[in-house]
Amino acid sequence: MRRSVLALLQAVALLAAAGGASAQAPTEGIQIGLSTDRVAITADFSGADLTIFGSLEDADPLVSRQGRYDVIVVLEGPARPVLVWRKDRVLGMWINTISEMFVNVPMSYSVSTTRMMQDITDADSYRRLSLGTNFIYLEPADKTQFPPTIDEFSSALRDLKKSTNLYNERIGGVEFLSQNLFRATVTLAPNVPVGTHRARAFLFKNGTFVKETSAPLAIVKAGFEQSIFNFSRNYGFLYGLLAVSLATLTGWLGRIVFRRD
Amino acid sequence: MGIYLPIAEMSVNVFVLLAMGAAVGFLSGMFGVGGGFLITPLLIFYNIPPAIAVATGANQVIASSVSGALAHLKRGTLDFKLGTVLLAGGVVGSSLGAYVFALLRRVGQLDLFVSILYVLFLGIVGGLMLVESANAIRKARGGGVPPPLKRSGQHNWIHRLPLKMRFRTSKLFVSVIPVLGLGAGIGFLAAIMGVGGGFIMVPALIYLLKVPTNVVVGTSLFQIIFVAAYTTIIHSTANQTVDIVLAFLLMVGGVAGAQYGAKVGQRLRGEQLRALLALLVLAVALRLGFDLFVRPEHVYTLTGVEGA
Numbered sequence: 001m002r003r004s005v006l007a008l009l010q011a012v013a014l015l016a017a018a019g020g021a022s023a024q025a026p027t028e029g030i031q032i033g034l035s036t037d038r039v040a041i042t043a044d045f046s047g048a049d050l051t052i053f054g055s056l057e058d059a060d061p062l063v064s065r066q067g068r069y070d071v072i073v074v075l076e077g078p079a080r081p082v083l084v085w086r087k088d089r090v091l092g093m094w095i096n097t098i099s100e101m102f103v104n105v106p107m108s109y110s111v112s113t114t115r116m117m118q119d120i121t122d123a124d125s126y127r128r129l130s131l132g133t134n135f136i137y138l139e140p141a142d143k144t145q146f147p148p149t150i151d152e153f154s155s156a157l158r159d160l161k162k163s164t165n166l167y168n169e170r171i172g173g174v175e176f177l178s179q180n181l182f183r184a185t186v187t188l189a190p191n192v193p194v195g196t197h198r199a200r201a202f203l204f205k206n207g208t209f210v211k212e213t214s215a216p217l218a219i220v221k222a223g224f225e226q227s228i229f230n231f232s233r234n235y236g237f238l239y240g241l242l243a244v245s246l247a248t249l250t251g252w253l254g255r256i257v258f259r260r261d
Numbered sequence: 262m263g264i265y266l267p268i269a270e271m272s273v274n275v276f277v278l279l280a281m282g283a284a285v286g287f288l289s290g291m292f293g294v295g296g297g298f299l300i301t302p303l304l305i306f307y308n309i310p311p312a313i314a315v316a317t318g319a320n321q322v323i324a325s326s327v328s329g330a331l332a333h334l335k336r337g338t339l340d341f342k343l344g345t346v347l348l349a350g351g352v353v354g355s356s357l358g359a360y361v362f363a364l365l366r367r368v369g370q371l372d373l374f375v376s377i378l379y380v381l382f383l384g385i386v387g388g389l390m391l392v393e394s395a396n397a398i399r400k401a402r403g404g405g406v407p408p409p410l411k412r413s414g415q416h417n418w419i420h421r422l423p424l425k426m427r428f429r430t431s432k433l434f435v436s437v438i439p440v441l442g443l444g445a446g447i448g449f450l451a452a453i454m455g456v457g458g459g460f461i462m463v464p465a466l467i468y469l470l471k472v473p474t475n476v477v478v479g480t481s482l483f484q485i486i487f488v489a490a491y492t493t494i495i496h497s498t499a500n501q502t503v504d505i506v507l508a509f510l511l512m513v514g515g516v517a518g519a520q521y522g523a524k525v526g527q528r529l530r531g532e533q534l535r536a537l538l539a540l541l542v543l544a545v546a547l548r549l550g551f552d553l554f555v556r557p558e559h560v561y562t563l564t565g566v567e568g569a
Contacts, residue, residue, distance in 0.1 A: 041265055044263060044264070044265070045263070045265040045272050046263030046265070082563055082564070083564040084562070085561065085562045085563075085564065086561050087557055087560050087561075089556075093554060094553060094554070094555075094556065094557050094560075096562070156560075157563065159561075160562075163559075164308065190272035191270065191271035191272070191308070193270065194270060221265075221270075225265055226267070228267040228268070228505060228506065229268065232267075232268060232497065232501050236497050236499070237497070237498045239503070240493055240494035240498055242505070243503050243505050243508060244490045246509060246512075247320055247321065247323035247324040247327070247490075247493075247512055248324070248327050248486075250328075250509065250512040250516055251323065251324040251326065251327025251328040251331070251512070251516050252327060252331065254328040254513075254515075254517060254519065254520065255516065257517075258328075258516060258517045259332070259520055
């Protein structure tokens with residue numbers, strides 16, 4: 001008896017929700033907040049997890065309860081042009097033969113999702129959104145090329161980036177803490193590039209893309225590392241002299257400390 | 262224990278680098294090779310970007326060469342005069358080499374050219390040395406005195422050239438032309454291959470100029486200090502690819518290793534030392550040749566585009 005009442009209530013709620021949705025159209029929004037807009041890399045940095053909090057706005061409680069909201073959070077590194085070379089066998093030797101240039105390739109790309117990528121939406125949607133390590137659009141410098149060649153090189157580029165963990169996916173890295181609040185954990189690889197990254201969050205409802213939001217995040221070197229880097233860039237010659245003196249000094253001290261004769 | 266490298270912009274393990282430096286330093290002190298031809302591939306294998314590996318390798322080579330050269334200086338097995346003449350040629354050669362390096366990089370065939378050079382030179386040098394030293398060892402085993410490499414009255418065309426100069430420590434009286442030429446040729450190869458050139462210098466001095474093996478090691482190290490210093494400054498000025506933190510870690514391991522290496526090298530006889538160096542050189546040649554002819558793990562490679 002009690003169960004049937006509950007079912008009835010649910011049915012009413014469902015109707016109300018459906019009615020509400022059709023009346024004012026889906027207006028769910030998504031917001032993310034970074035606890036900091038700068039991540040400082042210090043001497044002991046060896047990769048890290050970055051936590052991003054976010055919330056859904058005007059979320060439908062019923063859809064939430066059914067777990068039909070999905071969130072994908074991406075931390076996209078600064079973009080650079082990249083040249084991909086292919087080796088082929090020439091006279092028995094493996095040498096670089098063909099190359100393909102890509103512009104604006106994110107140096108890093110960390111994805112965090114509520115569940116398996118293929119369970120959220122389909123490949124076409126990912127491709128349209130340029131979302132996910134397998135679907136991110138890599139723009140060739142020369143778009144007039146033979147499409148299969150471009151495909152071949154762009155998938156090679158993705159694979160190489162994934163093999164160095166610069167492109168990574170964290171399935172289940174996004175957790176809902178309440179109906180509206182979620183927490184996303186993205187991986188920062190040990191070789192994460194410094195520069196301005198962009199955190200992007202994508203909201204899906206019942207497998208359909210709803211909304212996207214983004215926030216910038218600067219990853220910078222701090223303290224000693226930063227000073228060394230600046231010095232090497234601004235005073236290359238002096239830096240070289242310093243490196244040579246350090247090496248000479250180390251060699252001399254090494255001779256004194258470790259001498260064996 | 263991880264440490265973040267400011268120029269390479271990545272995190273690495275301190276102990277791996279110390280061990281790597283120590284192993285290469287040991288060989289360096291023992292054979293008088295700077296170790297650049299070992300450290301650079303090792304760093305690349307450890308995912309350090311190649312440009313940074315080459316430049317930083319040169320920086321670390323300075324330290325182990327200073328350390329090793331000081332040990333030889335004390336023993337009086339360092340020919341300053343010969344080293345200086347070789348160096349004069351070397352500077353000319355490496356400047357030319359740096360130019361060709363940039364040219365090949367633009368064409369995209371730098372890796373191939375470097376690999377072929379390595380395999381060719383290491384293979385030839387290693388092979389010849391191995392045969393010669395094996396013969397010498399066999400003769401010594403047979404009870405006889407090993408024949409000295411330099412026989413009095415033995416002259417080849419090199420000794421008929423003009424502008425002769427006396428190198429006392431090396432017990433040598435030869436024209437400066439082949440010495441300068443040798444320095445230049447090695448400097449050229451060294452700049453392209455991103456190494457000090459010790460592994461070519463040592464056998465060249467032994468076999469072409471007939472310098473006594475024990476003097477060769479110290480002299481080669483002395484010469485490498487300057488070639489590597491020159492390379493380091495060029496790279497840090499032009500490309501900003503010297504990572505001082507990475508270099509320092511390698512150095513600390515390297516200088517310790519170099520002292521032990523020099524000690525062990527001292528106990529070995531000339532022909533044994535030559536045979537071991539030959540084996541090392543051949544091993545590197547085989548490894549690189551293998552890479553050249555066997556299907557690589559990654560058919561595709563990524564290159565950042567500079568200045569863009």
